[in-house]
Every structure is written in structure tokens, then in C-alpha cells.
Amino acid sequence: MKNILYIALFSSLLIFSSCKDEEVPATMAMNITIEHVLDGQALELNGKSFTLPSGEDFTPKKFKYYISNVVLTNSKTGETYTEMDSYHLISEDGNKNINLGMIPSSNYDQLTFSIGVDEVANGKIDQTGDLDPNSDMAWNWNTGYKFLVLEGEFTNASSGDRQGLIMHIGTNDNFKTLSQPLSGVKAGMTTSINLTSNLDELFLDPNTLEISELESTTIMFGEVAAQVAENYSNGFFTVK
Amino acid sequence: MRFQFPSWLGLIGMCGLISCGNTEEEPITGPTQISLDAPDYFPSTIAMPTDNPLTAEGVQLGRMLFYEKKLSADGTVSCGSCHQQQKAFSDGNQFSFGVSDSIGDMNSMSLSNLHWQTKFFWNGRAISLEDQAIQPIEDEREMNLPIEEAVNRLQADAKYPSLFKNAFGTSEISSNLIGKALSQFERTLISANSKFDAWIRNEVELSPEEQLGLELFFTHPEPTLQLRGGNCSDCHIGFLTAGDSEGLAGFHNNGLDSEENLSLGLMEITGNSFDRGKFKAPGLRNIALTAPYMHDGRFQTLEEVLDHYNGHIQNNSTLDVLILEASNELPDGSGNVKLHLSDDEKAAIIAFLHTLTDQQFIANPKFSDPFN
Numbered sequence: 136m137k138n139i140l141y142i143a144l145f146s147s148l149l150i151f152s153s154c155k156d157e158e159v160p161a162t163m164a165m166n167i168t169i170e171h172v173l174d175g176q177a178l179e180l181n182g183k184s185f186t187l188p189s190g191e192d193f194t195p196k197k198f199k200y201y202i203s204n205v206v207l208t209n210s211k212t213g214e215t216y217t218e219m220d221s222y223h224l225i226s227e228d229g230n231k232n233i234n235l236g237m238i239p240s241s242n243y244d245q246l247t248f249s250i251g252v253d254e255v256a257n258g259k260i261d262q263t264g265d266l267d268p269n270s271d272m273a274w275n276w277n278t279g280y281k282f283l284v285l286e287g288e289f290t291n292a293s294s295g296d297r298q299g300l301i302m303h304i305g306t307n308d309n310f311k312t313l314s315q316p317l318s319g320v321k322a323g324m325t326t327s328i329n330l331t332s333n334l335d336e337l338f339l340d341p342n343t344l345e346i347s348e349l350e351s352t353t354i355m356f357g358e359v360a361a362q363v364a365e366n367y368s369n370g371f372f373t374v375k
Numbered sequence: 376m377r378f379q380f381p382s383w384l385g386l387i388g389m390c391g392l393i394s395c396g397n398t399e400e401e402p403i404t405g406p407t408q409i410s411l412d413a414p415d416y417f418p419s420t421i422a423m424p425t426d427n428p429l430t431a432e433g434v435q436l437g438r439m440l441f442y443e444k445k446l447s448a449d450g451t452v453s454c455g456s457c458h459q460q461q462k463a464f465s466d467g468n469q470f471s472f473g474v475s476d477s478i479g480d481m482n483s484m485s486l487s488n489l490h491w492q493t494k495f496f497w498n499g500r501a502i503s504l505e506d507q508a509i510q511p512i513e514d515e516r517e518m519n520l521p522i523e524e525a526v527n528r529l530q531a532d533a534k535y536p537s538l539f540k541n542a543f544g545t546s547e548i549s550s551n552l553i554g555k556a557l558s559q560f561e562r563t564l565i566s567a568n569s570k571f572d573a574w575i576r577n578e579v580e581l582s583p584e585e586q587l588g589l590e591l592f593f594t595h596p597e598p599t600l601q602l603r604g605g606n607c608s609d610c611h612i613g614f615l616t617a618g619d620s621e622g623l624a625g626f627h628n629n630g631l632d633s634e635e636n637l638s639l640g641l642m643e644i645t646g647n648s649f650d651r652g653k654f655k656a657p658g659l660r661n662i663a664l665t666a667p668y669m670h671d672g673r674f675q676t677l678e679e680v681l682d683h684y685n686g687h688i689q690n691n692s693t694l695d696v697l698i699l700e701a702s703n704e705l706p707d708g709s710g711n712v713k714l715h716l717s718d719d720e721k722a723a724i725i726a727f728l729h730t731l732t733d734q735q736f737i738a739n740p741k742f743s744d745p746f747n
Contacts, residue, residue, distance in 0.1 A: 180622065182649025194649075196696060197624055228622030261416070269418045269491075269613030275593035288696050296710065299696025303595065351599045353700050 159323040163240045165207070165216075166327045167233040169225055171198060173334040178227050187289075188335050189345045193300065195287035198334070199226035199272065201252050201265070201280065204312070205233065208245040216241070222252065224265040224272060240322040246374065250367055251282030251310040274305065281305045283367060285337065292347035300346055301353045302337070302363060309364035315374045329375040336371040337363055406430035406542055411490060414567045416575055416614050421491055427505060427555045429562060432542040437560025439538070440553060442744040445528050447518035448474045454511065454557070455744055457483040461737050463661030464564065469672035473517040480516075482672035485665040487566035487736065488658055489558075493620040497654045497670040500644050508557035509550055522550040529553070564742060566660045570730040575614060581730065588727025591720055596703045605716060605724045606684070606701040610656040616731065617658030627695040628652040630688035630712065631669060637691055640670075652693050661736065663729045677728055681721040688712040 171178035173185045173195070184194045202225055205218040216238045223233050251257075252266065257279040260268040272281045285302040320326050338344045342362035346352055354360050409431050411423075423429055440446065442455045457471040458464035464486035471483040481497050489495075489504055501507035511517040512525050520528075529535040529548045536546035543552050571589075573579040581589060592611075594604030610618060610627050618625030626641045632652065641650035654670045668674040674683065688698060690712050703715040716724075736742075 181645075182647055226621060228624055263419055267418050267420065267613075269416075269615060271609070271612045271619060273613070275590065275608075286696055288699075297692065297699070299700035301595065301697060301700045351597065351705070353595065353597050355595065355597045356600055356602070357597075 159240050161240060162237040163323050164325040165235040165238045167205075167235070167246075167330060168327060169202075169231045169233070169330045169332055171227050171231070171332050171334060178334065180227055187346070188339050189343070189347075191289050191292055191346055193287055193289045193346075195227075195285065195334075197228070197284060197286040199224060199229070200250060200283035201225070201272070202233065202248050202250065203252055203256070204247075204249045205235065206247040207235075207238070207241075207243040207317075208247065209241040209243050210245055212241065214239070214241045214243075216243070220264075221248075222256065222265045224270060242322050243320045244317050245314055246317050246328060247312065247314040249310060249312040250364075250371070251305070252280045253310060254307045256280075257305075257307060257310070274303075279305055279307075282309060283337075283363075285334070289346055292345070298347075298352055301355070302360075303353075303355045304360050304363050304367075306356060306360075309360060311364055311368035313368055313372065315372060317374060331373050331375055332371055333373065336369070337366050340366055340370050342366055405544060406432040409434070411562060411565060413490070413565050414572065414576075417488070417567070418491055418613075418615075421620075423490075423562075424503070424505070427558065429559055430542060432538070433556050433559040434563050436535075436538045436542045437556035437558070438742075439535075439745055440529075440557050441560050442746055443529075445532070446512050446520060446525050448520045452518055454508075457511075457517075458486050460739075460742050460744075461664075463487060463566070463664045463733075463737055465665040467666065469667050471517070473514070474519045477516045477519070479514075481670055482667060484657060485661060486561060487564050487660045487733075488615055488617065489564065490562045491615055491620060492617060492625075492658075494623075494625065494655065498640050498643050499623070499626060499655055504558035504561055505551075505554040508561065509554040512553075522553075525553065526550060564736075566733040566736040568735040569660065569733040571727075572733070574730070582726070584723045584726045585730050587720070588723035588725070589730075591716070591724050592727050595697070596701055596714070598703055598705045603703050603716075603720070604701070605720065606697065606714060607659075607724065609697040609701075610695070611659050615658055616660060618656030623650070623653075625656050626650065626653040627656055627697070628691070628693045629654075629669075629684070630690065630694050630698055631671075631673070631683070632691065633689045634691040637693070649693065652691065653695075659728065660731050661733055663732050664737065677725045678721070681716075681724060685714045685716050685721060688714075 176185065178195060178198060180195055180197065182194060184192050187193050202223045203221055205221045207216040218235055225231055256262065256266060260273045274281060281303045283302065283304045288297055288299050291298045317328065342365055349359060354363060407430055409429050411429065442453050444450050444453045446453060452474050457466045459466055466483045469482060470479045472478055495501040495504060495507035501510060509522060512520050513522050526548050535548065539548050539552055540546040542556060570579060574581050591603065591605035593608040594602065595606050595609055596602060596604035612619055623641065637652040639651060641653040642648060663677065666675060668680050674680050699712055701714060
């Protein structure tokens, strides 16, 4: 009988404590969604033609890249949340979502992440999950991962020929880290951050690319790849 | 102050356990769930379909159905007729023969590592293995048996109703369950004991020629950087050397025909002219055993295949950009699409392709005809 009394007391305590006041919960749900835009329109990979900043037409066929090492910062308090094992393969045909799950509550005002795979992870390919080398993002056993892949076709402005554009950007020099200010994130509130990745910015800012003028439209290593990487570290992502 | 665990909480816990025990249902007797015996370097992210878990009884039944000639109109042909184990489950013919010597218009695909694929048939018309598995039964050029008739024949058979009961809990046979059993067996057809696998597992070295072939296989060429490549892995991806499983990315137009002669391919399914002439990039495991090659079996040897990719690509409006833009030499202004591999490099790629042959796979007694 005494036990039953204790149970009743304990249960009521539980009930009271769970709906007691407006104290901020210790954790909050955080999700990041990404959409891909080219020339102001949602990206499609089914044969739809888009216009590049140069005015050239472009029909994309494949678009995927790595977002890694996601960090959220509250610059006022100095609190940070760093995602562990943070590698996300984002693909127009596949996943466009980063679910951080329940993270410590804070008024985060900055989102930091990298495009590509850091030097440590890029030095081996016996990895699983989004780094599984069975996706077509691992080059081979020596070269590491492609950080960003864009493939499609365009009409060469001078010859009029149908031509392919193969952008396979990788190598440690092209691993770029960027930060975005966040507004309206409230500690304890379920939050969804909507990122837009603007493909125009691969061809712009600071390096303007006219693909018909390129010596080779296979952009893999070398100077043009480095220019594209500079471009994607600059204005490629915006928080909606 | 350390939090003291009150003893009565333990009592509540006990009560909880007891009540669980009381409501527990009788132990479920049913098929024995098993898991695929796949190496850890195959993708781990592909789940088994929730409505068709792999079971020992389902696989056993699927194996029997795979070799069951009753599933053809005149009882002469089974799945195993066009998918023969010693040829890595292909049949060696340009086009396969169905009942009454009727002939198809596609080359029989080799079967292995199917669990990691998402679209089936050369034109991708089946979106699951379960959906794929029953189509050849009804196809008039293949087994030519209406599926209701297939169900009736199995239902009237002395052994099948109880085998379905063991595998699926019901002896009432349906086309749905036939597809499920067949796909369970097909998922177990894992080929992962080739020399290439032994190399991945660090058990053997490749010969210098095979090693060169491997590097060429997995490299897209970039002539401005003198990076030489055979451009194979752009479509035959990763350790599986199979097509991309995401979206329609695993379908390609590989330059077999001129614009006028382009067949529909994937466009037959999507209705999108962007997909004209695109076919499924098959996995290349055991490729040395599965001649002839291409969706229409037009090439007899791997040498012919390499010659095609190296120098005889037909440019057309949907030619894959990964082929259009792949060359080991800078453009010569002719507009021809050529890979420009040397004879030695072609031979090296073929040597590498032979390391994909898996003798244990083609001799595995678990995959053979149980009626023999």
C-alpha cells in the first residue's frame, strides 16, 4: 500500500515537472534542407535546358557534392555544436537533406561547413556511409574523392556543336570552408534551415567562365578546377 | 549529493517485466530470416524490402522456381535456360530463345549482385527485382505463360503449396509471391570472390598489366594534364562495377548507332526524347564469361567492345557526355569522338576485366539447378 502511494507521488511529480514552466529544453531538433537553383529555376536533370550567366545554354545531367564538418555557432555566447563524423553526399537525384537530430539548445547565429572532404578522409577510401567509394564520388585508389560533380551538355557558341561539360572537382586544395549567418534560430525550438545552392555561382564570382572558350571542358584538376573551387567558396550557398 | 536509486523503482521495473511477460505472444513459428553474405566493401545502405525479407525457405523456393520449366507455356524453358550459371547467368547467344524457338531482341543479362541495383531490364522498365522476376514468364517471346496459368500450375503441383506455406505462411500461391521468391533467390547470387575481390582484400597482387588496366578502368582521361584513362568507371561504378543506382543516372547512350538508327531504349519507359538510345549500364562482374556484349549482343569479344569505345563511337544527339568528352588526346578538329588508347592499354583493360571472373560463383552448388 505504501508503495502504491509512493508511485502515485512519483508519477505526479513527473507530470508536474514535464509541463512546469517555459525553461528552454536542453536539446533542439535541427535539420538542414537544400535546394538547387540555376538561372532562377529549380534544377532538373531530365533534359531541361538552362541558361548560364555567360548566356550559353546548358542541360545538366548529374549534380552532386559533399558537405562536411558542419558546425553551428552562437557568436554571442561562444557556444558551438560540431557534428561528429560529418560527411553528407548531397545529390539532385538523391539526398538533399542534412538531419542533425537533437543538438544542444542555443540561439545559433552562424552555420559553417565545408564543400568537399577533409584531407584525412580524402586520404583513404575504405569508408562507409556517404563516403562509401561505391558511389561514383571516389576517383580511384590514389586520388581521393570528387568534392563536386556537375555533368551536362551545351552548344558550343562558336562551332554550334553539342559538347559535354564534365566538372569533377576534388583534391585537398579545393576543399573550401564557408560560413553563413543565421537569423531567427531560437534555443529549444525545432529548426529547419533552408539552404539554396545557386549553380550560376560555379561559373561566376570571382572567376567568370565561358565554357565554349575552355581548352578542355573536362574540368578535373589544374587551373580551371581551382577557379571553380574559388567560385563555390563564394556565394554558392545562401540561407533562405 | 549522489542520486539514490529508490528500491521501489526496482519493483516497478519488475512489474513492468512481468506484465510484458504475460502479454507476450506465442513464439512465432515461420520462415528463418537470413542475411546476405556480402563483403563489407559492397554498399551497406541498401535495405532489404520490408515486404520481402530474405528467408531460407523463400530462397529455397525461389531457386526451385528459377529452374522450374512448368513456368513456360510448353514446359521447355525456365529462367535458368537464358541465365545459365556456368556463363554467370547469361546464355551465350546474341538474342535468347524462348518457347517454340521464338527469339527475343535483347541479349540475356548476366545476373549477380542484384540487391544493389534499382532498375531492371535494359530499358529499366521494372522498378524492383520482384517486379522484374515475373515479367519473362508472361512475355510471349520468352516463357509465354499467362501468370494466372503459372499460379494454377504451381497450385496443382504436389510440392509447391507447402513450400509457399513454409516461405510465406500461406499455401495460396499468387504472382506476387512467385516474384518475391524468385527475387529472394536472385539476391543471393552474390559474386565477390574474383581476383579483383582478393586484390581489394589485400590478399593478392595484380600483374603489372592488370594493375595498369585497373588504373585505366577507373580514370576519366584529361589530355591537358597527360592523365590517361579508359573512362570505364564513369558508368561502371565502384567495386560493383555496375551502373549508378540513383535516379536514371545508370542509363547511358554509349554511341552504338547513328542518329537515324537510334533505338528508343529508356525513352520507351519515360517518353522523354532526352532518354532515346539510353540503356542500362550492366555490372561487369564475370564479363569475360558473358559474351556476346551490349544490349543487342552485337559484339562477340571484349576486343570488339574496346575497339568500339576507342575508335568507333557514333556521335548522336543523346550520346553520353562522359563519352563525348573523353579522349586521351586533345581534339584534332575532326569532330570525331575517339578515346585514343594504345593497343597495350586496351589489352591491359581486358586483362583487368578478366580479374572480375569469379570461379566460385559459377560453381557454387547453392545456385545450381536443384532438379538435376
